[in-house]
Amino acid sequence: MFTEFFYYLRNFGVPVSMNEWQSLMDALEMDMAGSSLTGFYYLCRALLVKTEAHYDRFDLAFASYMGDLESPEGLPDKIWDWLNKELPPQEITDAMRQNHNQLDIEEMKRMLEERLAEQNEEHHGGNRWVGTGGTSPFGHSGYHPGGIRIGGNTRNLSAVKVAGMRRFQEFRTDETLGVRQFQLALRKLRQFTTRLDGARQELDLDATVDQTCQNAGRLELVWARPRVNSMKVLLFMDAGGSMLSYSRLCNQLFTAVNKSNHFKDLKNFYFHNCIYDRLYHDPSCRGSDYTDTEHVLRTCDSDYRIIIVGDASMGPSELMRVGGIIDWDLHNEQPAIDWLKRIRQHFEYSVWLNPLPAKYWEWVEGAFTIRTIGQVFPMEELTVEGLERAIAKLKSRSAVGEGTKVAKR
Amino acid sequence: MTQNMTQYQGSSDYIVSDELRNSINIAMALGKPLLIKGEPGTGKTMLALSIAEALGKNIYIWNIKSTTKAQEGLYIYDTVQRLYDSQFKDHDVANIKQYIRAGKMGEAFQSSEQVVLLIDEIDKADLEFPNDLLWELDQMTYYIPETKETVKAQTRPIVIITSNAEKELPDAFLRRCIFHYIAFPDPEEMAQIIKVHHPNLDKRLLEQAMETFYMLRNIPNMQKKPSTSELIDWLQALVVGGISPNKIKQDMPFLGVLLKKNEDLDTLLNQLHNKTQTKVQSRSSYWNR
Numbered sequence: 001m002f003t004e005f006f007y008y009l010r011n012f013g014v015p016v017s018m019n020e021w022q023s024l025m026d027a028l029e030m031d032m033a034g035s036s037l038t039g040f041y042y043l044c045r046a047l048l049v050k051t052e053a054h055y056d057r058f059d060l061a062f063a064s065y066m067g068d069l070e071s072p073e074g075l076p077d078k079i080w081d082w083l084n085k086e087l088p089p090q091e092i093t094d095a096m097r098q099n100h101n102q103l104d105i106e107e108m109k110r111m112l113e114e115r116l117a118e119q120n121e122e123h124h125g126g127n128r129w130v131g132t133g134g135t136s137p138f139g140h141s142g143y144h145p146g147g148i149r150i151g152g153n154t155r156n157l158s159a160v161k162v163a164g165m166r167r168f169q170e171f172r173t174d175e176t177l178g179v180r181q182f183q184l185a186l187r188k189l190r191q192f193t194t195r196l197d198g199a200r201q202e203l204d205l206d207a208t209v210d211q212t213c214q215n216a217g218r219l220e221l222v223w224a225r226p227r228v229n230s231m232k233v234l235l236f237m238d239a240g241g242s243m244l245s246y247s248r249l250c251n252q253l254f255t256a257v258n259k260s261n262h263f264k265d266l267k268n269f270y271f272h273n274c275i276y277d278r279l280y281h282d283p284s285c286r287g288s289d290y291t292d293t294e295h296v297l298r299t300c301d302s303d304y305r306i307i308i309v310g311d312a313s314m315g316p317s318e319l320m321r322v323g324g325i326i327d328w329d330l331h332n333e334q335p336a337i338d339w340l341k342r343i344r345q346h347f348e349y350s351v352w353l354n355p356l357p358a359k360y361w362e363w364v365e366g367a368f369t370i371r372t373i374g375q376v377f378p379m380e381e382l383t384v385e386g387l388e389r390a391i392a393k394l395k396s397r398s399a400v401g402e403g404t405k406v407a408k409r
Numbered sequence: 410m411t412q413n414m415t416q417y418q419g420s421s422d423y424i425v426s427d428e429l430r431n432s433i434n435i436a437m438a439l440g441k442p443l444l445i446k447g448e449p450g451t452g453k454t455m456l457a458l459s460i461a462e463a464l465g466k467n468i469y470i471w472n473i474k475s476t477t478k479a480q481e482g483l484y485i486y487d488t489v490q491r492l493y494d495s496q497f498k499d500h501d502v503a504n505i506k507q508y509i510r511a512g513k514m515g516e517a518f519q520s521s522e523q524v525v526l527l528i529d530e531i532d533k534a535d536l537e538f539p540n541d542l543l544w545e546l547d548q549m550t551y552y553i554p555e556t557k558e559t560v561k562a563q564t565r566p567i568v569i570i571t572s573n574a575e576k577e578l579p580d581a582f583l584r585r586c587i588f589h590y591i592a593f594p595d596p597e598e599m600a601q602i603i604k605v606h607h608p609n610l611d612k613r614l615l616e617q618a619m620e621t622f623y624m625l626r627n628i629p630n631m632q633k634k635p636s637t638s639e640l641i642d643w644l645q646a647l648v649v650g651g652i653s654p655n656k657i658k659q660d661m662p663f664l665g666v667l668l669k670k671n672e673d674l675d676t677l678l679n680q681l682h683n684k685t686q687t688k689v690q691s692r693s694s695y696w697n698r
Contacts, residue, residue: 019584023439032435039431046432050583052446052590213488216495 005065009048012061016048023047182256185387189305189394190229190262202226231305232265233257234296234347238310239283240273240326246355249382250309253353257307265304269296273314273326274336275343293339297346305394306343306350309382312373313356313366319373340376351390352377358386423452423459424602432589433460439587442528442546442568447591449573450636457527457569466567468525471513473534479541482514482528483551483560505555514542518549518562526566532573539582547585594637596623606641607648617657618644625667628680635667642666 009016024047027033033040041062049058200223207222235257237250257266269279269291278290317324318336325332344350352373354361358381361370373379378393380386417433419425425433433456436443445453461468471482487508494500502508511519517526531539545551549562570586572578594602596619603615618640626634635643646663656662668674 015580017584023441027435027439030438032438034431042428042431043435046435046587046589050444050580050586050588055590210488213492217492 005044005061008061008065009058012057012064014049014054014057014061020048182253182384182387183260185384185391186256186260187262188388189233189260189391190231200225229262229264231263232300232303233263233267233305233307234300235266235268236275236279236306236308236310237268237270237283238273238308239270239280239285240310240314242273242311242313243355246311246382249355253309253382253387267300271310273310274318275308275339276325276330276332276336277334277339293343297342300347302346302348304347304349306347307390307394308350308352308377310352310354311356311366312352312354312370312379313364314369316368319369337372337376340373344376349394350377351393352379353382353386353390354379355382357381417460417463420459420463422605423455424598424605425456425459426592426594426598429456429589429591432587436587437567440565442570442586444570444572444578444583444586444588445591446572446588448593448634448636450638451591451593452637453571453591454527454529457525457529457571460567460569461525464525464567466523466525467520468527469513469517469520469566470527470529472529473531473538475533475535477534477538479538479545480512482512482542483545484512484515484553485510486553486555509553509556511560514545515551515560517566518551518560520566521563523564524566526568528568528570530573531570532578536579540579543581543585593626599637599640602637603641603644607644610644610648611654613654614647614652614657615644617654618647621658621661622667625677628676633668633670633673639667639669 006016006021024044027043027047033043044062045055045058049055202224204222204224207224208220211220211222212218235254237254243250254268258268269281270283270285271279272285275293277293279293279296280286280290282289314326315324318326320335320337322333322335323331324335354370356364356370361367361374361379364370370379378390380390380393417425417430417437419430433443445456447453457468457470460466486505487510491502491505491508495502514526514528517524546568549565550559552559599619600615603610622635622640622643643663643666646666647657650662652662664674664677668677
């Protein structure tokens with residue numbers, strides 16, 4: 001039974017498992033779809049999708065699956081019946097049927113062109129000309145089982161169209177969202193010390209009461225090891241001019257990181273376009289209010305998690321050349337790319353968050369530097385989903401080193 | 410198949426969309442828990458009450474807090490009471506059974522007829538909480554080691570779980586649920602919902618209030634968008650305050666009922682301010698050309 005749909009869903013990024021698919025089969029067996037395609041749509045969605053963030057993907061998959069169906073063998077007959085039922089109940093005469101000999105899209109396009117060439121006035125109703133109502137395959141609000149809708153609104157919301165409307169687009173987690181969502185994402189960035197080692201220093205009150213009661217009143221103290229978050233974080237933020245347009249987004253992330261009080265240690269630094277030998281303490285990036293990058297590398301051990309926020313777009317010379325630093329009165333002995341590689345080598349858990357949407361990375365002015373930096377640091381876009389992926393990378397060591405190896409060669 | 414006979418159709422004081430009704434009936438027919446998510450104020454908790462009322466079933470509500478443990482929903486072994494009793498020697502404490510108390514979930518399992526079990530705000534609890542309930546929700550049975558007893562539900566309760574999405578729920582848990590997201594009602598549905606709460610509302614007042622309400626909701630960057638329950642409160646305030654419908658859009662009286670955050674008030678003011686500004690600007694830029 002239409003197993004292909006299963007793979008459509010998975011391809012569109014809806015994580016469906018066999019269990020859920022089996023439930024769907026059971027439900028269909030029990031005739032839960034209410035013998036309509038709309039019912040089938042809601043049934044599938046209720047059973048197969050587990051978060052509103054995936055509703056949009058499901059809609060896309062559903063629409064594309066229904067749209068792509070070429071041969072009737074793909075679906076059981078029952079569903080084809082529903083598909084047919086969904087069309088508006090209109091009187092269909094033999095003459096109309098003749099008009100509906102399934103036209104293929106190429107032929108229809110050709111016919112449409114011809115008719116547009118012939119037609120020079122408005123038409124409403126009728127069965128041939130481009131217009132509204134009627135049964136011509138062209139135009140809108142009319143009836144033709146396989147026609148081309150030109151403008152106007154759909155008259156009848158079939159499930160495929162409901163899916164096509166993509167009402168749940170705003171719940172996609174790759175949209176940029178507020179502080180709270182960032183905070184929730186950051187909450188995942190924690191690593192508790194285990195209860196297996198360390199001194200037992202904390203009185204476990206519940207266990208003590210329990211144990212004492214089990215002993216029928218003879219006091220027995222139970223001690224436990226405290227669990228604390230051992231996560232330490234360094235946040236480097238680009239305060240350059242090109243970041244101005246993302247200031248709101250960056251502020252949200254900054255607020256979220258600083259509100260998250262579950263880190264063992266948190267340090268903020270700022271840089272201008274790229275990191276050189278100085279890391280500044282405030283966003284103006286001026287004067288003597290800085291710490292040497294060298295010093296940070298020496299004093300912070302390698303289990304600090306590094307989050308760098310920047311658009312990574314700059315002139316190639318700023319990144320690659322000695323003395324390429326953008327500030328007039330400063331000079332750098334080492335090109336920025338060397339600093340970045342050193343940071344990456346020292347801090348094994350590090351990510352670069354880019355407020356530029358990932359789809360533009362190839363096309364913007366700074367594409368070269370984005371690519372080069374992307375080879376050193378794993379780069380994610382600054383959205384909730386991107387942050388979540390970044391945090392997953394910060395938790396595990398596996399992805400580390402790849403970037404630097406490539407860059408070293 | 411007998412389960413199939415009972416179908417939920419909505420109740421007098423709760424408007425339910427077709428999609429949601431579908432999901433509920435699917436969940437009931439398959440005997441799986443129904444997980445409900447949605448913006449605050451979309452009536453997630455009310456839903457369970459409405460189902461119980463419409464189907465004439467008892468409801469057990471288990472409110473989850475950040476400290477709630479999965480075990481508490483099943484049973485509590487009251488060791489302290491037992492210790493206390495033992496010191497006065499007027500009770501026989503040998504029988505542990507009398508110190509086992511069923512939790513909300515336990516009670517729902519033990520009920521002889523089918524009941525509705527509402528597990529409210531499951532995302533408030535610890536991350537591991539839902540995982541600890543997998544077996545119990547799947548098999549509707551649990552074991553009490555202290556008395557070596559197994560409790561099995563006689564009829565599978567209708568389980569409704571609500572979540573505000575404060576935490577991501579584990580996949581294994583999600584796989585066992587039917588999921589439904591309550592979308593925010595569109596103006597038509599909203600008018601129906603309001604009718605239930607304020608049956609005799611002035612038509613013009615309602616129109617104006619709704620227009621203002623959806624305008625507020627559509628302002629981008631609102632931190633906390635006003636929800637259904639706030640609209641209902643606001644309407645109440647407007648009626649009690651005797652506000653003329655013509656003034657609603659202009660003056661936006663009792664705005665504090667709708668917007669609960671200072672930042673949101675600022676955003677609104679900015680928005681209104683900007684609108685007048687851009688008008689001026691566009692005119693001046695026209696002249697500058």
